[in-house]
Amino acid sequence: MKKLKIAHQLFALIGVLMAAFAVATYFEIRTSEQAIYDERFDMLRTQVESGISVLNTFYEREKAGQMTHEAAQAEAFDVLKRVTFQPSGYLFGFDYNVVLLFHPSPANIGKDMSGQIDKTGAKFSQALVDRGKAGGGRTLYYWSKPGQPEDQLFLKGGYSKAFEPWKIVVGTGVYLDDLQQKVNATIWKALTASLIVFVCGIGAAAYFIRGISSPLKDVHTALQAVAEENVSLDIPHTGMNNEVGMMAKATQSLQEKIRERHAMSDREAAQQLALENERETNLRHQQDEASLQARVVSTIGQALEQIAHGDLTVRCADIGQKYAALRDNFNDALSHL
Template identity: 30%
Template sequence: MPVPPVPPQTAAAGHPTASPDPAPEGRIGQAFGREGRDRARKSYRNDLSICHEHPASQGLSGSCSRRVPAARKDRFRAVTLDLIAFEFGKGCPMSAVFRRIPVRIYAIVVLSLVLSSLLFALLMSRATDLAYKIREAGLHDLTGQAVSLLESLDRQVAAGEIELEEAKARGQALLTSLHFGESGYIFAIDHDLVVTVHPTMPDWVGTSQADYSDVHGMKIFQEMRKVAQTDGKGSVRYWFKKPGGAEAEMKIGFIEDFTPWGWMVGTGAYVSDIEEELAAIRTPAIITLVIGILLMVAVSTVLIRSVTGPLAALVKSMSDVANARYDADIPAAKRQDEIGVLGSDLAAFRDKLAESERLAAAREEDRREQERVVTDLGVGLRALSEGDLTRTIDTTFAPAYEQLRQDFNATVDTLNALMGEIVENSTEITTRAEEISGASDDLSRRTENQAATLEETAAAMDEMTASVRAAADGAAQVENVVREARGNAEQSGLVVKEAIGAMSEIKKSSDGISQIIGVIDDIAFQTNLLALNAGVEAARAGEAGRGFAVVASEVRALAQRSSEAAKEIKTLISSSSDQVESGVALVNRTGEALTDIVERVGNIAVLIGDIATGAQEQSVGLGEINVGINELDKVTQQNAAMVEEANAAAVTMKQEAGNLQSLVARFRLKTRAGGGQRPRETTPLAFAPAPAADLTMSPTPRRIANGGDWQDF
């Protein structure tokens, strides 16, 4: 699209380029440098806001065409064309390859495809590594189990249960019998690379395989020895034939050194199954990736067409607006996306710009009507400022300003009536001021009497409050003493309960001792019988049992004494139990008495607490009354001061009323239908005489107020 040259006057209007160079590249390079393009767009928005911010209620002396001069209109057209050229690659500093929007979108698609492919390759590599690590971990476990069997045999050798050669023979048999999977087995070689166990290659047993190599030339057993001697155990990848197979396949081997016997125990597993599983995952993933690539290409193509087409239509619409073709349709405004928003804004700007030109003539007519209205209002206001309230505006205004004329005339009539009322009321104000002054003097005297009465009442309330507060404090102290007594009584009751419990335990102990004494008595009785039987047997023995008879006699005597002592103790215990029962009964009676005392003391405490609470509430109530009286005294003093101020104000008002009469006389008023101005009849203010305050107070009882008569207040 050709870009018209910018007129020279646009430089004075603030356009970023003032050069008459018609070349788009030169002008765009200046206008859309790092800051030029932002300034151009800001100027575009300013032009758009001019017609929005100056409706008919503003700017009565101008129009949108005046506020947007021809130079600015030309500048708007030039800036619009510059924006179009810049957005679609004319003069754009970008590389020519990425100048167009479709190329940019395709570049994003290609970048997404490359990243997706890299991610797919990375995930497949990670999956392969993980599968191999899992297989190596399983081989490590199998090798560890085989080594644990050899360690068990070695412990038997160390314990002397079997010989070393027998243990090795058993170990070979055990390792040969171990199999896993379809072709998994355990083998063993010594540090000289002589095979000791190999289930699938029995002809290798007892031979050195130091020079055995796989299809790629790697010496398998030498590599295993290197890993075992370096790390103790590890994995080795090599190529080896499957049992019954014709070709060698990739295999993962794991070797672990068994130092006590000088063996290296190993195993291996083929990875063909891992490769098959990875291939089963890789093929669907590649198909999915290809489908995704095709979908992205299709979607990007649709997206490019959905963007470039509406943009081209929007560029054409902007060109129409820039060339003042306001009747051209804007298809982009009907869309529901971001381009539709741009189209709607462009349509709104076009409508406002067209409307501004249509409103220019109407605003000029409004300006002329405004000048006439201002002239007539100026004449009326000048007469009003000179005190002439008879001048009104009789010429009819335009409908937009007719209400203003009526309001002015109504204001003049209102002022005329108001000034008439002021003239009539000025005399009455003077009379009322004199009456208010007299009433203020009378009120001042009454207020002074009331203040004196309140001072005496406040003093009496102070004395009563102090007395009630002292009574409340005494009741509180008595309440505390009663509470302490109640607490002591409760503690005594607890002590009595504990004593009852202790004596009950003593009684139980006495009963237990009595039972034990009975057992001792029975034992003494049995001992006596045994001693008697022993004496009889000694007598039968004759001379040989004489010594035994003496001992039996002594035992019988001791049993007799034990029985007597047990009876005496039992008697004492019975007497003690009777005394304990008597003590328990006495303590129970004492506990009941203390419980009754606690209840009575508690009742006394409750009553005294109620008394203390009532006294405290009375004290608080009297304090509040006293505060109220003090506040009332303050208010009375303030009223007295206010009365004096009101008296002074009444005198001042009388003087101001006279001044008002002299000022009102300067105005020329309309004559009323009933004749000239006449003063309104005044009614004198009537004040009821108040009885004198009773300043005498009886000694008892003191009263807060003088009965129910509050006229002194």
């Protein structure tokens, strides 16, 4: 991670968040799917329990001596076989040996249905009885649908529960393909929402990452220029009130220190140049003074040499304004000899 650029790290963070969101969406879809199926099976359970209530009503009349066992069952079965509910539900009943006792269609009444299999080979009638005897439960199986091709399979869900006094399992079933359509619609909604969130998230991430990485790049460029002692560049983003602004202000402070050092170096160079000029001027003055003094000595020496040879008419030549008084005094002294 230390070797990754900040932009890449931020994109990685966004990726992790998106993955977490995808996982959460997946579990939300699974929960919604389970809730949809639970709602349908709760409806089936309610219908079955209503059928058991009918059986119990006739059983109570049997216990009260109002009806014989056979008459009570016959009337109960007659009532239950006519019970229907939307969209195409009905009730059926087996004894514990999987013999069909009541059903809207009389074709299989009294037959042993333990060997009945669905379109995939599963013994669903036996499973309905077993789950009913176990206290009630769900059974899934595949069956053809009226008005549809026989080779086309549709998922069907059944719920069954036992009525112990008569050793009868009451059940009902309903096609679940409409639930799968609801689940698919839920999945598409979730995927669409996830896609929108993903696109918006990527767009927002790119915007905010650019808002971070671009100023950082600008400050880095300015810092490189300052490191090369280029103090003419304006430091960008010093007005930002975040970490980037703090870095920019620190870079600006460093630039000011370098600018002050440059100014100090310029002042020192100017002072050094002034000292050198003054030294050269003094040296030139000294040289001029020495040359003048040498000329004075030479001129007076020549005059003295002529006097030594007896020439009293000699006069000291011009030896400069600075030594004019000396020349005048020398010449005045000669005029009195």
